[in-house]
Amino acid sequence: MPEVIFKQPDGTTNVVEADLGSNLREAAVQNDVPGIDGDCGGACACATCHVYVTPEWIGKTGTVEPDSMEESLLQFADDCRDNSRLGCQVEVTEALDGIVVEVPLGQH
Amino acid sequence: MSTAAAEVNDVNSIPLDEMNVSNPALFQQNVIEPYFDRLRAEDPVHYCPDSAYGPYWSVTRYKDIMEVDINHKVFSSKSSLGGITIADPKDRGPGNDFELPMFIAMDPPKHDEQRKVVSPIVGPGNLAKMEDTIRERAGEILDSLPVGEDIDWVDLVSIELTTMTLATLFDFPWEDRRKLTRWSDVATATPESGIVESWDQRREELFECANYFKTLWDERINAEPKNDLISMMAHSPATRDMPYMEFLGNLVLLIVGGNDTTRNSISGAVLALNENPDEYQKLIDDPSLMPSMISEVIRWQTPLAHMRRTAVADYELGGKQIKSGDKVIMWYLSGNRDDTEIDRPYDFIIDRENPRKHLAFGFGIHRCVGNRLAEQQLRIIWEEIMKRFSRVEVVGEPERVFSNFVRGYKTLPVRLHPKT
Ligand code: HEM
Numbered sequence: 001m002p003e004v005i006f007k008q009p010d011g012t013t014n015v016v017e018a019d020l021g022s023n024l025r026e027a028a029v030q031n032d033v034p035g036i037d038g039d040c041g042g043a044c045a046c047a048t049c050h051v052y053v054t055p056e057w058i059g060k061t062g063t064v065e066p067d068s069m070e071e072s073l074l075q076f077a078d079d080c081r082d083n084s085r086l087g088c089q090v091e092v093t094e095a096l097d098g099i100v101v102e103v104p105l106g107q108h
Numbered sequence: 109m110s111t112a113a114a115e116v117n118d119v120n121s122i123p124l125d126e127m128n129v130s131n132p133a134l135f136q137q138n139v140i141e142p143y144f145d146r147l148r149a150e151d152p153v154h155y156c157p158d159s160a161y162g163p164y165w166s167v168t169r170y171k172d173i174m175e176v177d178i179n180h181k182v183f184s185s186k187s188s189l190g191g192i193t194i195a196d197p198k199d200r201g202p203g204n205d206f207e208l209p210m211f212i213a214m215d216p217p218k219h220d221e222q223r224k225v226v227s228p229i230v231g232p233g234n235l236a237k238m239e240d241t242i243r244e245r246a247g248e249i250l251d252s253l254p255v256g257e258d259i260d261w262v263d264l265v266s267i268e269l270t271t272m273t274l275a276t277l278f279d280f281p282w283e284d285r286r287k288l289t290r291w292s293d294v295a296t297a298t299p300e301s302g303i304v305e306s307w308d309q310r311r312e313e314l315f316e317c318a319n320y321f322k323t324l325w326d327e328r329i330n331a332e333p334k335n336d337l338i339s340m341m342a343h344s345p346a347t348r349d350m351p352y353m354e355f356l357g358n359l360v361l362l363i364v365g366g367n368d369t370t371r372n373s374i375s376g377a378v379l380a381l382n383e384n385p386d387e388y389q390k391l392i393d394d395p396s397l398m399p400s401m402i403s404e405v406i407r408w409q410t411p412l413a414h415m416r417r418t419a420v421a422d423y424e425l426g427g428k429q430i431k432s433g434d435k436v437i438m439w440y441l442s443g444n445r446d447d448t449e450i451d452r453p454y455d456f457i458i459d460r461e462n463p464r465k466h467l468a469f470g471f472g473i474h475r476c477v478g479n480r481l482a483e484q485q486l487r488i489i490w491e492e493i494m495k496r497f498s499r500v501e502v503v504g505e506p507e508r509v510f511s512n513f514v515r516g517y518k519t520l521p522v523r524l525h526p527k528t
């Protein structure tokens with residue numbers, strides 16, 4: 001199973017195993033990674049699964065689709081950046097094994 | 109009481125096309141839920157051809173509500189089309205159908221521009237700065253309460269605490285703080301509610317509010333920046349250039365958004381814990397359950413029973429054909445009782461598996477921007493209550509609000525038992 005590394009704002013990390021075909025939100029929620037609530041259950045409707053994909057990995061995950069719901073929601077997120085993604089919109093594939101994503105300071 | 113009670117006995121014999129869940133009396137008498145149960149089971153996307161608010165669709169299942177909420181391209185919030193509540197602004201009559209421009213009742217791109225500006229102000233970072241003040245003031249209010257005698261929890265505690273937090277957030281003149289409560293009540297009031305006598309009175313009081321805030325805004329824009337919301341808005345480059353009416357609309361939106369909702373969650377928590385003494389005991393035994401208790405209260409209470417949209421294109425939902433121009437009501441209260449999505453939805457369970465899964469904050473681009481703020485305020489307040497009282501005992505029936513929108517309480521008689 002691919003490994004996903006969540007880096008917290010305080011520098012600590014959570015290393016979790018993610019099911020193929022699941023997504024970064026599920027990987028976080030199933031493993032109780034702090035800071036990712038994923039309130040809407042992954043429906044791309046709440047933006048509480050916001051993560052920053054580290055630059056080395058952004059080529060593999062891709063950036064946000066223009067004019068998508070994901071983009072609409074991310075624009076309201078605190079400190080949205082070019083490498084911001086909604087975790088529920090990033091599918092876990094073999095290619096993402098070892099991916100490092102950062103958890104933002106807060107989400108609402 | 110008798111009329112609605114009689115209706116309830118008959119809820120299953122009402123012909124489906126005569127089911128009208130918009131009658132505020134059904135909410136006030138707390139008999140609405142069987143109506144929603146029936147609609148979810150038999151006609152989850154239901155058309156009511158005739159009501160005091162004209163024809164409307166009721167969307168009652170969790171999944172269907174989500175589908176409407178995230179499709180802002182088809183389902184508009186625009187005030188000129190009717191806005192976000194079942195009552196249309198035009199129902200208020202000529203001269204009183206004015207609306208302050210608020211992004212809750214706008215569509216993109218205007219909505220997005222304004223929400224982006226306001227969002228950081230109520231973001232997770234800001235309340236942290238106010239946490240100590242809110243805790244301190246909550247403590248003072250709670251310490252001044254009479255113990256061992258019957259009091260009205262709504263008036264002495266829920267309103268007082270909510271007003272206190274609002275006044276703190278805005279750094280509003282302390283002695284005038286109840287004005288905030290009054291304006292918030294007035295902004296959502298109808299003449300039948302008893303809060304205002306007429307639409308004219310509502311308009312006049314809102315103008316008074318506008319003038320008051322104009323004074324505060326002028327004061328703050330000419331002073332050093334501070335940590336309160338008005339000062340932040342007056343000094344932030346993005347909000348400073350906002351036309352005055354828009355600034356005012358957004359300010360009132362923050363007051364209204366955080367007033368009834370928080371107030372009724374504070375009262376709802378007392379009622380829920382009293383109706384479920386085992387859950388109350390769980391909380392006493394394990395204070396770390398506080399955050400999930402707060403989420404569960406918000407679901408259980410669902411302080412806003414519905415949000416409204418207007419279809420701007422034809423759309424098929426749950427097999428029904430919604431037409432462009434139709435009024436569509438998302439009944440969050442019903443979605444939060446949908447057992448296909450929420451396990452034992454009528455039970456209040458403070459340690460349920462997924463307490464954040466509920467519709468009370470809405471979803472999509474209009475999802476409550478103040479949700480964390482609300483949760484944090486409620487958490488602080490409840491932490492302080494638990495420190496002081498072994499029981500907040502409900503000693504009589506609550507009186508509920510006459511509204512199909514705000515789901516809450518006018519009075520809730522309680523007796524406080526101090527911690528020994
Ligand atoms: C338990 C407490 C609360 C509940 C249940 C609640 C509920 C809601 C709901 C259902 C919406 C969605 C509106 C829609 O979809 O049309 C909303 C939006 C909003 N709420 Fe709250 N709210 C609460 C607390 C607050 C607080 C404390 C504030 C103040 C900061 C606030 C400010 C707002 C604003 C400004 C919006 C408009 C968002 C937009 O249109 O983008 N709310 N709220």
Ligand code: FES
Binds near residue numbers: 040088
């Ligand atoms: S979980 Fe809600 S947007 Fe990703």
